[in-house]
Amino acid sequence: MKNLLLALPVTALALTACGGSDTKTSTAAAAQAQVKVADPLVTTYDGGLQILDRTTLKVVQNIPLPGFNRVNAAGDGRHVLVSTATGFRVLDAAGTTLRAEEFAAPKPGHVVRHAGRTVLFSDGTGKIMTFDPRQLGTALPKVTTHTSEHAHHGVAIQLANGELVATLGTEDKRTGIRVLNASGKEITRNEQCPGVHGEATAKGEAVVIGCENGVLIYAGGKITKVKAPDEYGRIGNQAGHEESPIVLGDYKVDADAELERPERISLINTTTGTLKLVDLGASYTFRSLGRGPHGEGLVLGTDGALRVIDPESAKVTKKIKILAPWKEPIEWQEARPALYVNGETAYVTDPAAKKLHAVNVESGKVEMTADLPHTPNEITGA
Numbered sequence: 001m002k003n004l005l006l007a008l009p010v011t012a013l014a015l016t017a018c019g020g021s022d023t024k025t026s027t028a029a030a031a032q033a034q035v036k037v038a039d040p041l042v043t044t045y046d047g048g049l050q051i052l053d054r055t056t057l058k059v060v061q062n063i064p065l066p067g068f069n070r071v072n073a074a075g076d077g078r079h080v081l082v083s084t085a086t087g088f089r090v091l092d093a094a095g096t097t098l099r100a101e102e103f104a105a106p107k108p109g110h111v112v113r114h115a116g117r118t119v120l121f122s123d124g125t126g127k128i129m130t131f132d133p134r135q136l137g138t139a140l141p142k143v144t145t146h147t148s149e150h151a152h153h154g155v156a157i158q159l160a161n162g163e164l165v166a167t168l169g170t171e172d173k174r175t176g177i178r179v180l181n182a183s184g185k186e187i188t189r190n191e192q193c194p195g196v197h198g199e200a201t202a203k204g205e206a207v208v209i210g211c212e213n214g215v216l217i218y219a220g221g222k223i224t225k226v227k228a229p230d231e232y233g234r235i236g237n238q239a240g241h242e243e244s245p246i247v248l249g250d251y252k253v254d255a256d257a258e259l260e261r262p263e264r265i266s267l268i269n270t271t272t273g274t275l276k277l278v279d280l281g282a283s284y285t286f287r288s289l290g291r292g293p294h295g296e297g298l299v300l301g302t303d304g305a306l307r308v309i310d311p312e313s314a315k316v317t318k319k320i321k322i323l324a325p326w327k328e329p330i331e332w333q334e335a336r337p338a339l340y341v342n343g344e345t346a347y348v349t350d351p352a353a354k355k356l357h358a359v360n361v362e363s364g365k366v367e368m369t370a371d372l373p374h375t376p377n378e379i380t381g382a
Contacts, residue, residue: 036060040093040382041340041347042071042080043356045374049082051096054342054381057356057370061096068333071380072111075118075133078382083108088120090136093382101140103129110155114201117158126151128166130158146184155199157207163187165207165218167196177209177216177223190216190223200240200247206270208247210235215249217270226268226275235266237286244295245271246311250286259330265289265299267311276314280307285328287338287378290346292361298346300339302326306346306359320364322348322357335377342381349376 039054049069051061070083071091080091081103088103088111106124113119113133120129126148135141148154152169159165162182168175168191176191195212202208206219214228215235228235228251235249249266261283267276282301290298296317297309304323307316328336335351345367346359354375358368 035094036096037094040080040096041356042091042093042380042382043349043372043376044069044071044378045335045376048374049091049098050372050374050376051091051093052356052370054347057358057368059373062373063091063096063098065098070108071378073113073380073382074111074136075113075116076136076382079133079136080380080382081111081118081120083111087122090140103140103143105129107153109153110199112155112157112199114157115160115205119156119158119164121154121156122151123153124151126154128156128164130156130164146180153197155197155209157199157201159205159207165199165209167209169196177218179218179223188221188223190225192216192225195234195236197236198238198249200238200249201242202240202247202270203243203245204270206245208238208240208249208268208270210238210249212255214275215247215268217268217273219270224273226273228266228275229277233266235268237289238268239289239291239297241291241295244291244311245269246295248289248291248297248299248309248311250284250289251277259328261302261328265297265309267297267309267314278309278314278316280316283328285336286332287336290339290341292341292346293344296361298339298341298361300337300348302328306339306348306361308361308364318364320359320361320366322359322366323350324352326352333377335375338377338379340379340381347379347381349379351375351377 037060041052049063078094082089087105090099105122109121109123118133128146129143131141131143150170154167156166164180174196176193178189193211198210209216212234217224232255234252238249247268251266252260254260282303288300299307306320308318338349340347348357
């Protein structure tokens with residue numbers, strides 16, 4: 001599955017030294033910058049970005065940006081990182097300004113936020129860049145750079161103690177993970193994870209990495225393999241919650257499918273090292289997974305309903321009807337309904353109707369619906 005690779009041609013740029021020399025000044029400048037929308041949401045569309053006020057769902061700013069672009073929260077409550085053809089650009093979502101600065105990264109891939117650090121992965125070079133998002137300011141912060149053994153479509157996460165969990169692979173084959181200590185020295189690795197893809201963090205900083213035959217769990221300094229119940233049981237997209245030891249994952253079983261439309265999800269218990277499957281009765285996509293305010297599993301199905309799952313009992317406790325039934329398109333870049341969760345509110349895009357819905361997870365009510373001028377694709381908050 002290539003759902004996180006850019007399909008556009010890219011221009012390889014040298015990795016530049018980032019940032020201003022005075023991060024305190026930059027941070028202060030950012031804090032004093034004008035806030036035009038205190039609670040921003042950002043959606044992409046074909047050829048641009050839309051910034052919305054989360055409290056009203058009104059579009060505050062439209063920013064044309066040619067090409068296929070992706071968005072991820074930067075981790076400071078204000079900025080969003082926009083993946084373009086050449087790197088990660090900085091969008092001041094609160095100030096409604098797309099800045100010119102860019103973290104140069106051929107084939108920009110995953111963005112991971114954890115323990116006050118933001119980690120960027122360049123699929124084109126295998127470079128891993130980590131920085132403190134609070135120092136974004138008006139210039140790029142200094143970054144700490146790590147180099148993968150080979151360029152590949154990968155991901156990395158930095159833990160509170162400075163350890164870095166990073167994937168292993170080449171352009172043709174991905175095999176597992178390695179862990180570096182705070183000094184950059186490798187302390188352990190595991191290469192029993194074919195097709196390694198995606199990450200999530202559970203309670204106690206247990207890290208789950210997906211494989212084509214289960215997952216790897218890194219916790220307490222050790223890597224544990226949890227096998228899937230099927231010979232090919234691919235878990236490539238995960239959603240974690242800091243209060244839950246259980247990670248929500250997708251689950252696919254057809255290695256030869258042009259596009260598999262799975263109807264089961266996986267629940268990985270990082271404490272017991274076990275894996276359960278839950279039948280949803282409807283398919284979903286890689287943009288369908290989320291977690292509720294208390295760690296509930298959330299899955300947006302192609303029947304138009306948002307399912308709320310109790311991770312402990314592995315039961316669907318609620319189905320919230322939001323959209324008309326829809327079908328996943330063959331090309332992963334094409335718009336399909338997407339889920340973004342902030343606290344008790346789940347935001348669901350409706351590309352077919354050019355709408356955005358705000359749903360209260362606990363009450364099960366659709367609280368707001370807004371019409372959008374452009375067909376939404378991806379969505380995130382700051």
